[in-house]
Each structure stands twice: as structure tokens, then as C-alpha cells.
Amino acid sequence: MRIWDVLGIEPTKDMSVIKKAYAAKLKIHHPESDPSGYQQLREAYDTALRQSRQQAAQAAFSELDELDDSYNESAELTELTELTEQVEQIEQTKHSMETVQVEFRQETWMETYIAESDEDDTEEDGNSPFYRQLEKLYEDISLRVNLHQWQALFNEDFTWDIGEHEARLDELMEFLGRNSHLPHEVWKLLDDTFDLRENREEMLECYEEGLVTYVLQQVEGVMALGYICFAIKEPDAAHVEEYLNLRQSAQFMLMKDDPDMRGFLESTLAEANDLYQDDPDLQLIRAKNFIQLEKVDEALVCLNHAIALQPVQMEAYLLRAQLLYDERRYEEAWVECESLLEGYPEQQDVICLSLQCHVAVGNVEAAWQQTEQKMVALNRFYHFRHGVQMLRLRNKNLHSQKYNNFSPEIRRKTAWYDLLNHFVVFLNLSWMTLLVYGVCELFVDLSYVWTIVVLFIVLKNLWKTCKTAYLFST
Numbered sequence: 001m002r003i004w005d006v007l008g009i010e011p012t013k014d015m016s017v018i019k020k021a022y023a024a025k026l027k028i029h030h031p032e033s034d035p036s037g038y039q040q041l042r043e044a045y046d047t048a049l050r051q052s053r054q055q056a057a058q059a060a061f062s063e064l065d066e067l068d069d070s071y072n073e074s075a076e077l078t079e080l081t082e083l084t085e086q087v088e089q090i091e092q093t094k095h096s097m098e099t100v101q102v103e104f105r106q107e108t109w110m111e112t113y114i115a116e117s118d119e120d121d122t123e124e125d126g127n128s129p130f131y132r133q134l135e136k137l138y139e140d141i142s143l144r145v146n147l148h149q150w151q152a153l154f155n156e157d158f159t160w161d162i163g164e165h166e167a168r169l170d171e172l173m174e175f176l177g178r179n180s181h182l183p184h185e186v187w188k189l190l191d192d193t194f195d196l197r198e199n200r201e202e203m204l205e206c207y208e209e210g211l212v213t214y215v216l217q218q219v220e221g222v223m224a225l226g227y228i229c230f231a232i233k234e235p236d237a238a239h240v241e242e243y244l245n246l247r248q249s250a251q252f253m254l255m256k257d258d259p260d261m262r263g264f265l266e267s268t269l270a271e272a273n274d275l276y277q278d279d280p281d282l283q284l285i286r287a288k289n290f291i292q293l294e295k296v297d298e299a300l301v302c303l304n305h306a307i308a309l310q311p312v313q314m315e316a317y318l319l320r321a322q323l324l325y326d327e328r329r330y331e332e333a334w335v336e337c338e339s340l341l342e343g344y345p346e347q348q349d350v351i352c353l354s355l356q357c358h359v360a361v362g363n364v365e366a367a368w369q370q371t372e373q374k375m376v377a378l379n380r381f382y383h384f385r386h387g388v389q390m391l392r393l394r395n396k397n398l399h400s401q402k403y404n405n406f407s408p409e410i411r412r413k414t415a416w417y418d419l420l421n422h423f424v425v426f427l428n429l430s431w432m433t434l435l436v437y438g439v440c441e442l443f444v445d446l447s448y449v450w451t452i453v454v455l456f457i458v459l460k461n462l463w464k465t466c467k468t469a470y471l472f473s474t
Helices: 003-007 015-026 035-077 080-110 129-139 147-154 162-178 184-194 200-206 209-220 228-232 237-256 259-275 280-292 296-309 314-326 330-343 348-360 364-373 375-379 384-393 408-443 448-473
Strands: none
Touching (some): 129 147, 147 184, 162 184, 184 209, 237 259, 259 280, 280 296, 280 314, 296 314
16 A cells, blocks of 8 residues: 555645644554554655655755756856856855755654654664653653653753644653653643643644543643652562552542442452552552441551551541541541641641531530631631531530620621521522423423422422421521
8 A cells, every 4th residue: 555545645745744644644543542553654654754855855956956057058158257156156055955954854853753864863763852751751760750850851952842842742642642650740741841731622633532631631630649659669660550550540440439340449459559558549549449348447557558658648637537437436536637637727628527526525615616716717618518517516406505605797607608508408409300490491381380380399399498407406
């Protein structure tokens, strides 16, 4: 098959047309899903670019030879001084063409994925200096987690060449399609350098949607996992990628929470733990899995290990405190919360859990004192769980109100919060009914009977909400 048939275009010397055709075909023949098709496409692309450059050079030298011949024929008809000037002009032209050819050869490695023209400056694998530097940083886990090394790479001249920005992005996306485990700081640096989020639509036109989605998720930190543990203690270099693949797969399966994949999730976590046990993120994933399986003791062991590996792991502390509370070990949970509040005094989940611990052990006075102290932090954002807990705390039939020292202003605010709580409950009961009725009303002329039915449902939900508010307040 001809190279032009593979690329799907007519023979051309225009490199931009060749590159666009290659980018379009690359979405069909991805190196992972269709390696043989990709290899054929890559060879056709390389050959087409090489022919294009050769034809451009031949055309330039043909024009130079024609110019030289014309000057030689006219030399017999001109004066010696004119001939001398013409010869000098020809020599200057030849020198300029040679200079252009040398510069052309020096810059061809910046035009595509592979350095093609200057064989002395390329490796056997055919990758550009930029791609080889990416691979070098990725292969060594100590360099991979070193943000300064990546910053140094992106400060190189070949990265910031404006004319070759598209080629660098192509190389980067090809690299990320094969090597996807990077620290979140590196992903953010990639975004700062290549404007990945801003160019989302353009990237979707040139690259696989799955790859683009994954890259943007990593940039935004949706499922970011830590790598700092590798800077402290490196795992076996031969199993780094295997471990990272297992860790990420376990995270995906845990978030999906599919009962049919529970066995595979447990085996994946066990295999990852056998390869490397000193990763706090892996221990946190294992703890969450044990919690779902209601294996409290195993979950606590994993959480203790995660905290020992990374003492600033707030999520592990909070999860352990919540687990202790659920096990009715209120004193231990409260101690955990107090420790967390020292480092995170305005963390609302911690404040709420601490309040629950006070109420659970009957220490109502301490609960009111804490609520008064933390009211400023809680007012910055409405916290539903805290609002429900305050409803219970202010219920005079459940708890004594003699320690309630809230000022009238705070009491008005809490009254508004209560109203908001009840409104949220009402919406939760009625939103589907109202939405369906509203959509039907737009497209269908409903009879008054349906309006009465909807009104009855809404009023019933309102009565339930009022009844709930009454139960909380009396």
C-alpha cells in the first residue's frame, strides 16, 4: 500500500497537510489499541515527511542551477566587470542556500515526533530530545517525583519554541498514553506549560477522548494519589509501574463500589500491599475497603499504619475518629478530634464529630461551649450534619438548655439555619414531583385533575416536613 493511501491524502510536498493527515489517522490507529496499524501509519508519515524535505531541497538547488546556467550563457555577452558581479552574486546565493540547508538540518528534529534528517544527532529509537528527556525522568522514580527536574526540562529552549509547540504537545500526549503515573504537582506543571485545560476542545479533536479525559482529571486532581513516600523509601525499581497500576486500579474499583468486583478489589489490594507497604495512600484505600466490609480491626490497623507513615494525613485521622465513634468508643473519638482541631481548628467535619462525641457522653455543657467557640467557622459555610446536631442539642426534651448562652443575634441565625434545614428536607421529598409536573406542563395541556394530584403530594410532603421540625424542636 502506498504511503499516501495510508495517510488518506494525495501526494503533496506540504508538511502541514501531512501532519494534519497523520493526526487524523492517529485517532484511528492508536499505538495501544492497534500497534500494527500505528506502526504502518508511523512509517508512512516518516517517509512522507522525508520525501517532502528532499523535494523541497531539490527544487531549491534546481532553481540555483538554472540561475547559474543563465549567468554562464550571458557571460560571453557582457563586460568583465558585469560578469564578476554576477559570479559574486551566484557565490553569495550558493552560500545562502548552503546556510539555509544547514539550518534546515539542525531544526528538523523539532518538527515531528522523531528527528529524521540529522542521523548524527538522534538515537536508534528515533525519538526527539524532548521525548527522551520525558522517558529519562519517568524511568527513575526518584527523578519522577522531583518537581525541580520537570521544571528544568520545561525551561529548555526546545520546549518553548513557539513554532514547534504543537509537535511538543503531540509528543507529550503520546508519552502520557504510555506513562500515566505522575505526581499531581507535575500534572499541574504540564497544564501551566501546555494550557491543557484551556485547549480541551482542540485536544479532543486530535487525541483519544479517554486519554484527554484522564489527563484533565489528573490535572484537576480528581483522583490524585501521593508520591512523596517514594522520595523517602524507593520501592523495587522492577515493580514500580506494576505497583502503581495496582494502586490506581484499586482506587477506581473502590470508588465504583461494584459488589461483583469485590473479590478482584481485595486481591488487587493484597498484591499491591505485598509489593510496597509504605504508601499511606494505599493503606488509606485498604482501610476504606475494610470499613465497607465491616472489618473494623483491620481498618484501624491500616489507618494507624497510614498515620505512622504520614503524620499530617488528616483524612486518616478523621476516618479513624469516625470509626471509633461508630464503634461507640466516644472518649477515644473525642481525643482524636481534639488532636485534629489543634492542626485544623476550622475543619467543619471535625467540629461536628467532636460535638457529636460530647453529646454522646452526656457532656452537654462542653458541647454548648464548643459550639459557641466555633460559631464563626461554622457560619462561613452551611454544614448539614452540624445543623441536624444543633437541632437535637436545642431540643429541650432531649438536653438541658441552661448552658445555651447564645445571644439573640446568634439565635436568629440559628433559626434561619433551622428553616433552611427544613426547606432542604422538603425539597428532597418534592423536587421530582415538581420537576415532572413542570416539564409536562410545558409540552402538554394538563387537566386540572393532575394539578390537584400534584398539589396533594406537595402538601403531604410539607406536612411531613413540619412534623419533623416539630419532633426536633419539642
